[in-house]
Amino acid sequence: MKKLILPLLISCSIFAQVKVSTYSGSKEGGLANGTQSEAKFKGAFGICLDKKGNLLIAENGNNIIRKIDAKGNVSTIAGNGKEGNVDGSIETALFNAPTGVCADGKGNIYIADFLNHTIRKIHAKGIVTTIAGNGKPGYKNGKGREAQFNYPRGICIDSKGNIFVGDSWNHRVRKIDSKGNVTTYAGGGSYFNPDSIGKLVDGKDTTARFFTLCGIACDKNDNIYVADARNHRIRKIDTDRNVTTIAGSGGIGVDKGGFVDGKAEISVLNTPTEICAGPNGEIYFSDTYGNRIRKIFKGEVTTIAGTGKAGNKDGIGSEAEFNFPRGIAVDKTGKKIYVFDYNNNSIRLFELN
Numbered sequence: 001m002k003k004l005i006l007p008l009l010i011s012c013s014i015f016a017q018v019k020v021s022t023y024s025g026s027k028e029g030g031l032a033n034g035t036q037s038e039a040k041f042k043g044a045f046g047i048c049l050d051k052k053g054n055l056l057i058a059e060n061g062n063n064i065i066r067k068i069d070a071k072g073n074v075s076t077i078a079g080n081g082k083e084g085n086v087d088g089s090i091e092t093a094l095f096n097a098p099t100g101v102c103a104d105g106k107g108n109i110y111i112a113d114f115l116n117h118t119i120r121k122i123h124a125k126g127i128v129t130t131i132a133g134n135g136k137p138g139y140k141n142g143k144g145r146e147a148q149f150n151y152p153r154g155i156c157i158d159s160k161g162n163i164f165v166g167d168s169w170n171h172r173v174r175k176i177d178s179k180g181n182v183t184t185y186a187g188g189g190s191y192f193n194p195d196s197i198g199k200l201v202d203g204k205d206t207t208a209r210f211f212t213l214c215g216i217a218c219d220k221n222d223n224i225y226v227a228d229a230r231n232h233r234i235r236k237i238d239t240d241r242n243v244t245t246i247a248g249s250g251g252i253g254v255d256k257g258g259f260v261d262g263k264a265e266i267s268v269l270n271t272p273t274e275i276c277a278g279p280n281g282e283i284y285f286s287d288t289y290g291n292r293i294r295k296i297f298k299g300e301v302t303t304i305a306g307t308g309k310a311g312n313k314d315g316i317g318s319e320a321e322f323n324f325p326r327g328i329a330v331d332k333t334g335k336k337i338y339v340f341d342y343n344n345n346s347i348r349l350f351e352l353n
Helices: 002-016
Strands: 018-025 047-049 055-059 064-068 074-078 098-103 109-113 118-122 127-132 152-157 163-167 172-176 181-186 213-218 224-228 233-237 242-247 272-277 283-287 292-297 300-305 325-330 336-341 346-352
Touching: 018 300, 047 098, 047 336, 055 098, 055 109, 055 325, 064 098, 098 163, 109 152, 109 163, 118 152, 152 224, 163 213, 163 224, 172 213, 213 283, 224 272, 224 283, 233 272, 283 325, 292 325, 300 346
Parallel strands: 047 325, 098 152, 152 213, 213 272, 272 325
Antiparallel strands: 018 346, 047 055, 055 064, 064 074, 098 109, 109 118, 118 127, 152 163, 163 172, 172 181, 213 224, 224 233, 233 242, 272 283, 283 292, 292 300, 325 336, 336 346
């Protein structure tokens, strides 16, 4: 009996530390700026926090980039709601289902423009440019617009200004250096289309294999973390480009996910799609098909919120419900986590004691 009680107490203590509330948005969705309570969103994949603490949102359902400032005001940074592929001023620029967003320390914002197969930059001065990709799906390295991507999803930036992209249907991580050169950082194989089947292989740089990788994140030491969605794994790429699996076990492929917390090597995930790195070595990810938010820390995988049931319920972690959680970001204190709850069209706030 004692063996059964102990894990239950541990699980409850983890959940009790997390309060979940609805930060902005409402289930019916839409496109509206204003206060947190007035704003409406429609289907966002990637979110991030910039240096000033603004929450940036790649809103694929509305084809725009949004911002929530420190006072809770919601505004549109770029795009007007129409799909397209137009550079120029932030008022005239058009996107097509943007899914990933990150920011550098100079006020520039970078976008993985999913259906345009490009990487876009919103300059601090208010101009949108395409920095990589020719707009056609494919796989090609090269400089700037010579390169090709195949439905880019996640995006992050390291301390040296290198940009990393989760190139989902090329099953690779691509790198854009400060001179605009696009190379393959990790992953390989001969499969390149939305119906292709990836593989699961750890190893050095291009010997590794992924399966529809989505969100990626960079920690303070420039390690890259990958939400390897259809492998149902979290992968790590260290600065020597060694790829290892740091969480997840079991089958790979569509509908092969599940749920087990515990030691990372025995944990089971269910289509993780977005990921972020905390200030103290924690890795948080949205276990999207499992409707949970989970954490990796010191070799253990734990659930910090979500029952596994699709729903829309605030409360402490053990009571909260989500419906396809995606974008995730943690603040510099590690005490607040923001999650875009995709099917609820809202941003949820986690406050850790």
